Amino acid sequence: xxxxxxxxxxxxxxxxxxxxxxxxxxxxxxxxxxxxxxxxxxxxxxxxxxxxxxxxxxxxxxxxxxxxxxxxxxxxxxxxxxxxxxxxxxxxxxxxxxxxxxxxxxxxxxxxxxxxxxxxxxxxxxxxxxxxxxxxxxxxxxxxxxxxxxxxxxxxxxxxxxxxxxxxxxxxxxxxxxxx
Amino acid sequence: xxxxxxxxxxxxxxxxxxxxxxxxxxxxxxxxxxxxxxxxxxxxxxxxxxxxxxxxxxxxxxxxxxxxxxxxxxxxxxxxxxxxxxxxxxxxxxxxxxxxxxxxxxxxxxxxxxxxxxxxxxxxxxxxxxxxxxxxxxxxxxxxxxxxxxxxxxxxxxxxxxxxxxxxxxxxxxxxxxxx
Amino acid sequence: xxxxxxxxxxxxxxxxxxxxxxxxxxxxxxxxxxxxxxxxxxxxxxxxxxxxxxxxxxxxxxxxxxxxxxxxxxxxxxxxxxxxxxxxxxxxxxxxxxxxxxxxxxxxxxxxxxxxxxxxxxxxxxxxxxxxxxxxxxxxxxxxxxxxxxxxxxxxxxxxxxxxxxxxxxxxxxxxxxxx
Amino acid sequence: xxxxxxxxxxxxxxxxxxxxxxxxxxxxxxxxxxxxxxxxxxxxxxxxxxxxxxxxxxxxxxxxxxxxxxxxxxxxxxxxxxxxxxxxxxxxxxxxxxxxxxxxxxxxxxxxxxxxxxxxxxxxxxxxxxxxxxxxxxxxxxxxxxxxxxxxxxxxxxxxxxxxxxxxxxxxxxxxxxxx
DNA sequence: TATGAATGAGTCTTCATTCAT
DNA sequence: GATGAATGAAGACTCATTCAT
Numbered sequence: 056x057x058x059x060x061x062x063x064x065x066x067x068x069x070x071x072x073x074x075x076x077x078x079x080x081x082x083x084x085x086x087x088x089x090x091x092x093x094x095x096x097x098x099x100x101x102x103x104x105x106x107x108x109x110x111x112x113x114x115x116x117x118x119x120x121x122x123x124x125x126x127x128x129x130x131x132x133x134x135x136x137x138x139x140x141x142x143x144x145x146x147x148x149x150x151x152x153x154x155x156x157x158x159x160x161x162x163x164x165x166x167x168x169x170x171x172x173x174x175x176x177x178x179x180x181x182x183x184x185x186x187x188x189x190x191x192x193x194x195x196x197x198x199x200x201x202x203x204x205x206x207x208x209x210x211x212x213x214x215x216x217x218x219x220x221x222x223x224x225x226x227x228x229x230x231x232x233x234x235x
Numbered sequence: 236x237x238x239x240x241x242x243x244x245x246x247x248x249x250x251x252x253x254x255x256x257x258x259x260x261x262x263x264x265x266x267x268x269x270x271x272x273x274x275x276x277x278x279x280x281x282x283x284x285x286x287x288x289x290x291x292x293x294x295x296x297x298x299x300x301x302x303x304x305x306x307x308x309x310x311x312x313x314x315x316x317x318x319x320x321x322x323x324x325x326x327x328x329x330x331x332x333x334x335x336x337x338x339x340x341x342x343x344x345x346x347x348x349x350x351x352x353x354x355x356x357x358x359x360x361x362x363x364x365x366x367x368x369x370x371x372x373x374x375x376x377x378x379x380x381x382x383x384x385x386x387x388x389x390x391x392x393x394x395x396x397x398x399x400x401x402x403x404x405x406x407x408x409x410x411x412x413x414x415x
Numbered sequence: 416x417x418x419x420x421x422x423x424x425x426x427x428x429x430x431x432x433x434x435x436x437x438x439x440x441x442x443x444x445x446x447x448x449x450x451x452x453x454x455x456x457x458x459x460x461x462x463x464x465x466x467x468x469x470x471x472x473x474x475x476x477x478x479x480x481x482x483x484x485x486x487x488x489x490x491x492x493x494x495x496x497x498x499x500x501x502x503x504x505x506x507x508x509x510x511x512x513x514x515x516x517x518x519x520x521x522x523x524x525x526x527x528x529x530x531x532x533x534x535x536x537x538x539x540x541x542x543x544x545x546x547x548x549x550x551x552x553x554x555x556x557x558x559x560x561x562x563x564x565x566x567x568x569x570x571x572x573x574x575x576x577x578x579x580x581x582x583x584x585x586x587x588x589x590x591x592x593x594x595x
Numbered sequence: 596x597x598x599x600x601x602x603x604x605x606x607x608x609x610x611x612x613x614x615x616x617x618x619x620x621x622x623x624x625x626x627x628x629x630x631x632x633x634x635x636x637x638x639x640x641x642x643x644x645x646x647x648x649x650x651x652x653x654x655x656x657x658x659x660x661x662x663x664x665x666x667x668x669x670x671x672x673x674x675x676x677x678x679x680x681x682x683x684x685x686x687x688x689x690x691x692x693x694x695x696x697x698x699x700x701x702x703x704x705x706x707x708x709x710x711x712x713x714x715x716x717x718x719x720x721x722x723x724x725x726x727x728x729x730x731x732x733x734x735x736x737x738x739x740x741x742x743x744x745x746x747x748x749x750x751x752x753x754x755x756x757x758x759x760x761x762x763x764x765x766x767x768x769x770x771x772x773x774x775x
Numbered sequence: 776t777a778t779g780a781a782t783g784a785g786t787c788t789t790c791a792t793t794c795a796t
Numbered sequence: 797g798a799t800g801a802a803t804g805a806a807g808a809c810t811c812a813t814t815c816a817t
Contacts, residue, residue: 060816081350083263086807099782102809159349166346168394169339170261178394200407203399207387214348214358219383227380230410266790279799288791441710443623446811459778468812519709526706528754529699530621538754560767563759567747574708574718579743587740590770600795600801627787639803642788
């Protein structure tokens, strides 16, 4: 299971290292050297597995999106068995707002997509996914509104020491999801 | 009024050039050389007026925040004379969602603040300012909710070809601002 | 006859690919990767069949020299049955001056020999061979003069859009081959 | 007159170093590092004065062409006062055939022009210049023939230990320049 | 035998920053 | 005060070559 002579594992480790680094240094701060050091592979390995740094960045963002997909599955599960959907979503969101690394990563994703159009589909994954999950409980418009609000709350939490608390979230989400 | 032999004007031109460049190349893409070329000043001028590149970036982001302050004053004016506050806010927001450069700049601001804590107060300017403006019309909680939603809509527009339209915005904002 | 599992054929394909590439990228532009891709063989094959890149280059230049040998045989045949040797040589040369790839390859050969003395015998093949062919018709001194002139004409054609035309060549070659 | 803080001199030294290196390592062997070391300037200086390596190479080849222009002026002088033009040209050529570095440099020039069309005008300088010089003494056709022959002799000398001797050159050049 | 993986040296290039003028 | 020159560190990327399999 070691990384040496195990291409898939090696590649995975490089991507994982890049992913880990994004919240620390940002997408723009990623360098071959930094990733290689974090992944504990030789410098040459990063260019062997990824033709360009852009490719490596894209792979890292894809991995981040994939992690988010798992995240979404958990949210879907919780909401499926929820008595009060907006309240449950508020609780889940409140927990999310305390995961600084994840929030920073997603903001980096949005910023990267702002400059590299080919990343936009990737950057849509989270919000579209959440909208879809919510649409199982409320109409598509209400679902979109709520998902958009969640992202706004993330942006707010990113630069405020006191993010919106669960009550505030619940109030807003209930308003957005209840209205026709 | 020429830039030569006019320190204040020169400095202003450099900052303006940096500001202009942010939507094009991102905060991470700013370099002394690039800014100097755009501002049409000698390379030395950029380091003469700003001790480090970080200082120049900060000045550019401050300028962006200042532009936003003007923006906010306009929104305050429009809302002061509005019959229907949520609808007017929706109209203003819909217009904002078509200003790609401005949105990209703000997202760069959030991303930068995610990595450089000293920029967080600056990054709060827009959302806090908008909250304050709205608080003149609805309670502070509703104002915050609405402002947060607007930022979520910006994020959405950044990566979607079809941003939320004015009706969708109006519906959501009305829900958020009407509920107690 | 396929290349797989047929060492000789595989080697031949590699050399041929390298030879093809010389006019395109120059001797200095040859790389294992480039040759492997062009020959459609795995990267490892190029180092398996040739200990070093220099060996591969040498093999490619040898192949180019061998192609030239065929070329020379044709010229010998044409001249053997020629009524007017200088005029026939002029016609053959004029045709050569339109074969850009071949000229570039030979110039690369000369340039390579300028830096790698071990290649000099190879680089002499063309001119010595031509001299020998011509010596069957005129004396050795005249043969050498004519061969030297032909190479000068190639160099001229390499950097001029209008190479020497057949009449000019015929005049010069007649003068060189007729004089004692 | 030191190179420090003397841009023109600095640039000159870099170009001169590059020029010196061409016969040793070939145009393809030039690197920023090599040139910087030979010129005894920091690595950064080579890229400061020449945006790309290609620019540096071009500057070096231009310098080589300029040296050749001086060379040509000398030949023009010698021929102007010559009793026997072909014999004098043969003597000058024989001397040239012993200047290995110069010959290698010119062959590199031709090879480089073979791959970089923008260098072709530069590569024509020598032969066109010589043709012009000779045209003052014989007709333009004879002048071109003779110049072409000289270049052929250079190519021959490049890969033969025994270049054409002065007598052989004189015979050939007389034949070429005497015929109408 | 054959080959994909691996890597370390080396390439061009960019750039923040310093500093002499 | 102002600026062009200067440079060393660092970055992305390429590649010959080695080697485990």
